Every structure is written in C-alpha cells, then in structure tokens.
Amino acid sequence: MSDRIESLAEQMTLEEKVSILSGEDFWSVPAIPRLGIGKLRVTDGPNGARGGGSLIGGVKSASFPVGIALGATWNVDLVKEIGAALADEVKSKQAHMLLAPTVNIHRSVTNGRNFECYSEDPILSGELAVAYITGLQGEGIAATIKHFVGNESEIERTTMSSEIDERALREIYLVPFEMAVKKAETWGVMSSYNRLNGTFTSEHEWLLTDVLRKDWNYQGIVMSDWFGSHSTAETVNAGLDLEMPGPPRDRGQKLVDAVKSGAVSEAILNQRVIAMLRLMQRVGSLDDHREFKEVANDRPEHRALIRRAGAEAAVLLKNNGALPLKGHGSIAVIGPNAKVAQIMGGGSAQLNAHYRISPWQGLVEALGEERLRYAPGCTNHRFEPLLRGAFTVEYFANETLAGEPVHIGAQDEAQAFWIGNVAEGKVDPLHFSARLTGSFTPDTSGEHRVGIYAAGFAKVFIDGQLVADDWTNWTKGRTFFEEGSDEVVGTMQMEAGRTYEVVIEFATKGFATLGLAAFAAGIGLPLGNAAIAEAVRIARNADTAIVFVGRNGEWDTEGSDLPSIDLPGRQNELVAAIAQANPNTIVVLQTGGPVEMPWIGSVVALLQAWYPGQEAGNAIADVLTGTVEPSGRLPQTFPTRWADNPAHSQDREVYPGHEGKVRYEEGIFVGYRHYDKHGMTPQFPFGFGLGYASFEIGDLTVDDAEFEAEGTVMVGVTVSNTSHRDGATVVQLYVSDDAASDPRPEKELKAFRKLTLRAGETRQITLTLDARAFAYYRTKAEHWLVEDGSFTLRVGLSSADLPLSAQVSRKTTLMLPV
Ligand code: BGC
Numbered sequence: 001m002s003d004r005i006e007s008l009a010e011q012m013t014l015e016e017k018v019s020i021l022s023g024e025d026f027w028s029v030p031a032i033p034r035l036g037i038g039k040l041r042v043t044d045g046p047n048g049a050r051g052g053g054s055l056i057g058g059v060k061s062a063s064f065p066v067g068i069a070l071g072a073t074w075n076v077d078l079v080k081e082i083g084a085a086l087a088d089e090v091k092s093k094q095a096h097m098l099l100a101p102t103v104n105i106h107r108s109v110t111n112g113r114n115f116e117c118y119s120e121d122p123i124l125s126g127e128l129a130v131a132y133i134t135g136l137q138g139e140g141i142a143a144t145i146k147h148f149v150g151n152e153s154e155i156e157r158t159t160m161s162s163e164i165d166e167r168a169l170r171e172i173y174l175v176p177f178e179m180a181v182k183k184a185e186t187w188g189v190m191s192s193y194n195r196l197n198g199t200f201t202s203e204h205e206w207l208l209t210d211v212l213r214k215d216w217n218y219q220g221i222v223m224s225d226w227f228g229s230h231s232t233a234e235t236v237n238a239g240l241d242l243e244m245p246g247p248p249r250d251r252g253q254k255l256v257d258a259v260k261s262g263a264v265s266e267a268i269l270n271q272r273v274i275a276m277l278r279l280m281q282r283v284g285s286l287d288d289h290r291e292f293k294e295v296a297n298d299r300p301e302h303r304a305l306i307r308r309a310g311a312e313a314a315v316l317l318k319n320n321g322a323l324p325l326k327g328h329g330s331i332a333v334i335g336p337n338a339k340v341a342q343i344m345g346g347g348s349a350q351l352n353a354h355y356r357i358s359p360w361q362g363l364v365e366a367l368g369e370e371r372l373r374y375a376p377g378c379t380n381h382r383f384e385p386l387l388r389g390a391f392t393v394e395y396f397a398n399e400t401l402a403g404e405p406v407h408i409g410a411q412d413e414a415q416a417f418w419i420g421n422v423a424e425g426k427v428d429p430l431h432f433s434a435r436l437t438g439s440f441t442p443d444t445s446g447e448h449r450v451g452i453y454a455a456g457f458a459k460v461f462i463d464g465q466l467v468a469d470d471w472t473n474w475t476k477g478r479t480f481f482e483e484g485s486d487e488v489v490g491t492m493q494m495e496a497g498r499t500y501e502v503v504i505e506f507a508t509k510g511f512a513t514l515g516l517a518a519f520a521a522g523i524g525l526p527l528g529n530a531a532i533a534e535a536v537r538i539a540r541n542a543d544t545a546i547v548f549v550g551r552n553g554e555w556d557t558e559g560s561d562l563p564s565i566d567l568p569g570r571q572n573e574l575v576a577a578i579a580q581a582n583p584n585t586i587v588v589l590q591t592g593g594p595v596e597m598p599w600i601g602s603v604v605a606l607l608q609a610w611y612p613g614q615e616a617g618n619a620i621a622d623v624l625t626g627t628v629e630p631s632g633r634l635p636q637t638f639p640t641r642w643a644d645n646p647a648h649s650q651d652r653e654v655y656p657g658h659e660g661k662v663r664y665e666e667g668i669f670v671g672y673r674h675y676d677k678h679g680m681t682p683q684f685p686f687g688f689g690l691g692y693a694s695f696e697i698g699d700l701t702v703d704d705a706e707f708e709a710e711g712t713v714m715v716g717v718t719v720s721n722t723s724h725r726d727g728a729t730v731v732q733l734y735v736s737d738d739a740a741s742d743p744r745p746e747k748e749l750k751a752f753r754k755l756t757l758r759a760g761e762t763r764q765i766t767l768t769l770d771a772r773a774f775a776y777y778r779t780k781a782e783h784w785l786v787e788d789g790s791f792t793l794r795v796g797l798s799s800a801d802l803p804l805s806a807q808v809s810r811k812t813t814l815m816l817p818v
Contacts, residue, residue: 098141
C-alpha cells in the first residue's frame with residue numbers, strides 16, 4: 001500500500017470512509033473535499049463510452065463493434081488497440097472507469113445479451129478480455145469486467161439463482177474473469193444481478209473473497225451491478241467494495257451503524273476503503289478536481305479503427321463464388337436492414353453514436369448509386385418505429401398530471417429514460433408525471449399501428465382520441481430491464497400529408513428493483529404482400545440481389561431474451577422469395593447470434609456482419625467488394641435448429657428458469673463441447689469462417705521436453721497463403737484428454753493465433769500450452785489435475801477442420817493450485 005493511501009485512510013472519519021463505498025449518483029463516487037479527494041466517475045461500456053446522464057440522448061460518442069463482433073475477430077492485437085481507443089473515449093466523457101468488458105458465456109442462443117459477450121468458449125473470451133483490459137488500463141482507465149458470475153440470461157435476472165456446479169464454474173464461467181485478474185490485473189470487477197447457487201453474487205463470500213481474492217490474489221475493487229446490492233453487512237463482509245448506483249440504499253448511515261454495532265469490523269471496512277483509494281490513485285481521480293465537462297470527439301483515427309474492426313469481424317459463412325462482388329452489373333439492395341444502420345445492441349451498452357452508416361450508404365460509396373435499386377421487402381422491428389419530431393414536455397410534481405406543470409422541457413423523439421436528475425431536479429424522479437405534445441404527419445394513407453411500452457403508466461392520444469392505453473391495464477412485460485410492460489398497440493386510419501396532434505401522458509409507478517421511469521412510443525404502417533412483391537420485382541431485374549436481414553437492438557438487448565432464433569417478421573419468406581427470383585442472391589445477416597436458416601441452400605453467399613459500430617455499412621461494403629479479406633471466425637456455434645442448443649430443454653428449470661432457479665444441467669458441455677458430445681453437426685461450427693484467400697497448414701512439430709515436469713508443450717506449425725490474394729486466417733489448437741477418468745469434452749480450444757499473410761507467403765508459428773491447458777477441475781479435491789496418460793493435440797482452421805494432430809503423454813499426474 002502506498003504511503004499516501006495509508007495516510008488518507010488514517011485521516012478519514014468513519015462517515016467519510018463509508019461515503020466512498022457507495023455511489024453519489026448514477027455514475028459517480030463522491031469526492032471528499034476536506035482531504036482533497038476528487039470524484040470517481042464511471043461510464044458504460046463496453047462498445048464505447050456513453051458518459052453520464054441517461055441511456056438515450058447524451059453527448060455523442062464513438063460506437064465500436066459489439067462484443068460478439070470482437071469475438072469474431074479472434075484478434076487480440078486489434079482488441080487491445082480498441083481498448084486503448086476506448087480509453088480516449090472514456091476521457092472525453094471525463095470518466096475514470098469503463099463498465100466493461102462483458103464476458104458472460106454464450107450458454108443459450110437466446111440470451112438477449114449475447115451480443116455484448118465475446119463467445120461460448122472461455123479461452124477465446126478470456127484472451128480477448130485480457131487484450132481489451134490491457135489496452136484500456138495501459139492508458140490509465142480502469143476496466144470493470146462483468147458480470148461476475150452466472151448472468152447467462154436476462155429472464156428474471158435480478159432474482160434468478162444460477163445453479164452451476166463448481167467444475168463448470170471453474171472450467172467455463174469463471175475462466176475469463178480469472179484470466180483478466182491473473183493476466184491483465186483488472187482494476188475492477190462487477191458482481192452480477194443474479195444469485196449463484198442461492199446467494200446473490202454481491203454478497204457471495206466464496207465468490208468475492210475465497211475465489212477472487214484468495215485463490216486469484218485480486219487487488220482491485222468489486223462493485224455491484226446497478227441496484228444489485230441487497231444488504232449492508234453481508235455485502236461488505238463478503239467482499240463487495242462499492243454499492244452502485246447512488247445515493248446509497250444499503251450503506252450510508254446503515255453501514256455507519258453496522259460498523260458501530262460490530263456487524264462489520266473496522267478491519268473489513270478498512271480493506272474496502274483501501275481498495276477504493278487504490279483504484280482512485282490508479283486512475284488519477286484522487287487528484288482530479290476539474291469541472292465536469294463531456295465532449296464528443298469524433299476522431300478520424302477512431303473512424304478508421306472502427307471500420308477496420310467491423311470488417312474484420314464479418315464472418316463469411318457461405319460463398320459459391322458470388323463474393324467478392326465482381327463486374328459492373330446491377331444490384332438489388334433489399335431488406336429491412338439495408339437502409340437502417342444496425343450498429344449496436346440494446347440496453348446499458350447503447351450510446352448516442354457520432355453517426356451511423358447503413359449498408360445502403362456503404363454500397364453507394366463503394367459502387368455508386370447508378371447500379372443499385374432498393375426495396376425494404378418487410379420489416380423486422382419488435383416495437384413500432386420510434387416516433388421522432390419536436391415534443392414539448394410538461395412535468396408535474398405528482399403522479400396524476402394535476403395542477404400546473406413545474407417544469408417545461410423539450411425533446412426530439414417520443415421516448416424517455418428518466419434516471420437521476422429529472423426536470424432539472426424539480427420532480428422526484430420516482431414520483432412524477434409528464435405530458436408530451438407533438439405531431440405526426442404520415443407519408444402514406446392507411447391503418448397505422450400506434451405502440452407504446454413503459455416502465456410507468458402511459459397513454460397515447462391522437463387528435464384527442466385515446467389510441468394506445470398502457471395505463472388502465474398495465475401488465476409487466478419484457479422491456480426496460482424487466483421494469484416495463486410489453487408494447488400495447490392500437491390502430492388508427494390516417495391520411496397521407498395530414499398533421500395529427502400526438503399527446504403522450506406518463507406517470508411513474510412503483511418499481512421492482514431498478515429505480516427508473518421510461519417509455520417509448522412509435523407509429524408504423526405494416527408492410528404487406530405488396531412490399532415483398534416489389535422486392536421480388538427489383539431482384540428479378542437485377543444481376544445480383546443482396547438481402548440485408550437480421551434483428552436489431554430491440555431484440556438483441558439487455559433485459560429480455562429472444563423468444564426464438566427465427567428471423568423476426570416475414571424475413572425468412574422474403575429471403576426465400578428473393579432467392580427464387582434471382583439465382584445470384586447474397587444474404588447479409590446482422591444479429592447478435594445464430595438464426596435458423598431454412599433458405600440456406602438457395603442462396604449463393606452468406607455474410608454474418610453482427611453489429612459492427614458506427615461504420616457498419618462501410619465495413620460491410622469493404623468485405624462484399626473484397627477491399628478487405630473476410631477473416632472473422634464464429635465465436636459461437638450456429639446450430640441448425642434452436643432445439644440443438646445445450647440450454648434448450650423441456651425442463652423449464654434448465655432454461656429459461658423456473659421458480660427462481662435456472663439449472664446449468666449441461667455442466668461443462670456448453671457450445672461446441674455439447675455438439676461434440678451428442679455427435680450433432682451444426683449449421684456452422686465454432687471457429688468457422690471462409691475467406692477469399694486460401695490457406696494450408698502443415699509441418700506440425702511438438703516440443704514436449706517439459707511436459708512431464710512442468711506440464712508445458714510447444715506446438716509449431718507452418719501456415720501458407722496458397723492464393724493470389726493477401727489474406728488472414730486463424731490457427732486454432734484444441735486439446736483432448738485421451739483417457740480421462742472423469743468425463744471431459746471431446747476437445748477444447750486452448751490456443752489460437754490470427755495471422756495475416758501476403759499472397760504466397762508461408763510462416764512458421766509456435767503456440768504454447770501451459771499445464772492448465774491439459775488440466776480439469778477436480779471438485780472433491782479442490783484443485784486442477786493433469787492426469788497421466790496421453791493427450792491429443794489437434795490443429796486446424798476451425799473446430800470442424802483439424803487436419804493436423806499429434807499426441808503427447810506423461811507418466812505422472814500433476815496437481816495445480818486454484
Ligand atoms: C447492467 C450493467 C451496466 C449497469 C449500468 C446494468 O443494468 O447490467 O452491465 O453497467 O446497468 O448501466
């Protein structure tokens with residue numbers, strides 16, 4: 001401990017110590033002016049730095065590719081570069097700590113938050129997290145790896161108990177966190193919302209103290225997820241340093257009293273305080289007394305990095321030679337995601353991007369508009385399209401819109417996410433009402449759908465008529481982090497060109513866990529058969545059709561899981577119709593994970609582009625045109641059917657959870673480990689992706705001189721680019737225990753390397769395996785064990801293409817500490 005921290009801790013009163021163990025507001029920990037201690041500020045995370053304030057609006061920020069897209073790059077150097085660039089972004093929002101990365105494991109294909117997480121595999125997740133954190137912290141900004149642990153689905157996430165056995169925890173779910181602590185020395189960890197085997201992770205002593213601090217020697221802080229702390233002495237004693245957000249609910253005076261009564265010892269309190277002071281010293285917030293000011297820094301170098309990363313994330317899943325695009329023929333650009341840039345997922349990871357390039361814009365830039373024709377074909381939204389336009393907002397300091405407004409504000413869209421300071425502090429953020437008045441002028445006549453959903457009560461009136469009522473019969477649904485209703489939709493016949501008055505009334509209601517008030521309202525005109533027919537017509541008349549389908553951040557979002565992995569709306573029908581109309585149909589998919597693809601046999605190419613950030617359309621065009629080699633590889637197995645997924649079960653307790661429990665019955669057999677075990681051939685395997693260049697690997701060499709003594713092995717291989725294009729590929733090394741005495745996966749990824757080779761170039765690489773690469777966790781003995789006997793090493797370019805193999809063996813067993 002530094003002298004300064006020691007001396008500060010000695011000078012602090014009990015109240016001052018307690019004050020820095022809770023947030024002051026949503027995004028900061030209070031200053032202590034008497035001791036010259038500045039305020040510590042945090043920001044979400046992970047695909048940018050949103051800054052303070054609400055989840056929507058806010059000062060603009062750079063929007064980077066989401067977690068699963070980074071997972072698909074398999075490129076640790078690139079992810080480290082992104083970490084460093086994100087540090088600039090955090091600084092532009094005058095924060096010190098980024099609430100990222102998210103490393104929960106893709107257990108179920110329907111988890112709403114998979115887009116934010118890297119992979120189904122712990123080593124791939126861990127290596128990328130280490131790179132991200134190293135880049136970020138290298139620039140003096142703290143990481144907060146999250147959510148520790150067992151937050152693999154969003155359903156009832158604030159109360160659900162994830163029932164996970166210790167072996168699965170140690171071998172799968174804890175691994176990215178362990179690597180972040182041991183290899184990247186992360187300065188922050190965020191506990192999850194859920195319980196782990198019955199106990200909230202925010203008060204789980206085994207997790208926060210025994211595993212994290214004793215086993216792994218962690219030196220940073222643990223903060224709760226927002227409103228995820230539920231007790232005073234229990235959380236402090238278990239190892240939770242910081243309760244977020246503020247103002248304190250479980251701490252403050254309650255913690256002062258707990259220390260006075262002896263429920264929390266001075267020694268424990270001091271440990272928490274010192275951890276916080278150490279963090280403040282590391283990030284420089286101890287001495288940060290600047291006036292708070294956030295800026296939007298739209299930097300050219302960030303633009304270039306985001307475009308490069310977005311293109312590198314794209315995974316080419318099928319190509320019958322249609323890509324890269326050739327010649328000068330006409331192209332029909334079709335689909336709901338063609339002119340709408342899907343750049344990020346939903347929830348706390350969302351931010352106000354500097355700009356959003358749609359695929360249409362990217363293609364126009366790359367190929368010129370003359371060759372392109374457009375038709376949306378159908379829609380894919382979950383909620384009616386957000387109503388945008390000028391709204392006046394009258395705020396009332398009561399929940400019944402009674403009397404005179406106490407504040408009048410303005411906003412430019414029909415949605416709000418009110419947290420913290422509302423109406424310039426003139427209303428209690430959890431007890432107020434508001435009336436928004438604006439207008440809507442339809443482009444087309446017809447029966448419009450008017451939708452609203454709210455964490456609160458809400459109604460929409462059009463020209464004085466109540467059209468959507470989410471007030472009278474409000475029911476809890478799957479919006480706003482499970483605090484909101486489902487969308488209520490009413491219909492109204494409207495005429496093109498006529499301006500209608502829109503009035504939205506809102507009032508707060510009690511909340512279950514998260515203190516928030518929010519709503520979103522939209523108006524849409526359904527696209528019908530005529531829209532599909534029009535898309536078919538332009539596809540038939542074009543040389544090539546590219547269909548941009550997928551989901552968006554309404555589906556791939558924190559706070560709710562997906563109802564299935566079918567493409568929403570009529571998109572499957574659209575793809576099938578286009579493929580029938582044009583034999584040269586290419587599909588570009590943007591989702592946070594797999595979808596079922598009934599049309600896969602009838603399209604000539606398929607590119608998975610995820611949510612690649614603000615440069616989305618340019619990055620996608622770079623790959624389609626061949627300016628950039630597709631070098632993304634799947635970080636998650638794409639099953640043929642949802643039913644093949646490990647978490648899919650008739651037993652509700654296995655997924656989505658039942659009576660407060662979700663049982664991880666498959667244990668260590670998640671992702672490809674599951675498909676291997678059951679001999680299932682997925683649609684596209686883990687680690688798979690095509691390129692335009694072609695590669696061969698050979699000359700496998702194994703140096704096992706230290707295997708018996710140390711458990712380490714060095715594996716050499718040569719990689720050749722056998723094509724006439726420069727390109728990149730990912731060499732993957734999997735280990736199998738040939739005669740395991742406990743059940744073990746058929747193979748497990750233990751090392752990988754992304755490399756770029758010029759046309760015709762050959763390179764020799766070495767991958768190093770440490771003893772843990774061969775070990776499994778023996779729960780009864782509480783240690784890792786490398787068994788005697790032989791192990792097979794398999795090397796290749798995807799989990800299903802491992803042409804090289806060798807065996808190593810050992811005579812003795814090796815026990816490794818936790
Ligand atoms: C999320 C966290 C996030 C926090 C603050 C929570 O709802 O689970 O990942 O950092 O909110 O926005």
